[in-house]
Amino acid sequence: MNIGIILGSTRPSRISPSIGSWIAQTLNDGNVSARTIDLLDVDLPFLNEETMPSLHHYTRDSTKQWSDIVSGYDGFVLLSPQYNWGYPAVLKNALDTLYTEWRGKPVSLVTYGGHGGFQAALGLGLVVRGLHMRPLPTNPQISISEHDTDEQGQLMDVDALLSPYLPSFQSMGAEFLSAMNV
Template identity: 55%
Template sequence: MSVAKIGIIIGSTRPSRIGPSIATWLKQNLQTADLNVDIIDLAKINLPLLDETHMPSDGHYELKHTKDWSNLIQGYQGFVLLFPQYNWGYPAPLKNALDYLYSEWRGKPVSMVSYGGRGGYQAALALSLVLRGLKFNRLSNNLEISLPAAELDDKGQFKDPAKSLAPYKFDVRQLSAEFTHVLG
């Protein structure tokens, strides 16, 4: 088997977000000899609100940022969507990034890693409908990471990311095995 490329898409662009530290931990624990994992930060991609004239399902992109986004995404065999729960939903930048493309997502395996005070179940539930519409291959291993206030500092960041995320290590290993199996 060749090495598969997996992209962890950080779905929040808030300046105070905890997503990058979770993404770094996920990458370290998801990557294996069979999986090469990259972090794709939507704050750095900086897509404007969907501004293409044509429907994404047509595959006719006119704007450079859309073509660049399409080319980037086409280089991956699977994805982990990492996002917080905002008012029982997922962040608008993630929805926007998904809506820019269509065929680039089709059939690719995807896992959701939500986080929040109670893990982000409602956000994952809402996003699962979008993933179905985009024809992703939704994996069975999805994580809901709870953020206990006692483990966060006064800026909302982990005091000790490795310790706080340790309870999810087995689940990430299971996800890694599922990606390897599906892409093998």
């Protein structure tokens, strides 16, 4: 089973790559292959197709390439910071650019922020339901304080921060497998 971990931030000072790498290492086992998908590397202009994504009449190379990437995965982890009680526009655009490619795929929402990013999780939950994805029961909300970051805003000890969430991510791996056997 191939799981894509979509890094939902493109800010220069983002911490999602280190969290995403930790999640990928935790999920990877003999049955699950997890890889990060960095939206910074995906050339995806904001909603530039002439028709609605649900029609699946893509004309832009960027949309076709994004469709191929998403279609190559069996499920997703949406890793998102909380920005102003929401989630980043780049993640919303990545989701809204496609439609049928998301349908029926299991998804876990992993949010982070001062209070675990629960408002971002609420907003994302509505969107993934609208895309007819299958939300998993495990959706960790990672609380990050100023004591967890250095002067540049980077995580000082990813393992120490995320180790309390290890059981949740282990459960998530089993949930992905179970969702695919339905």
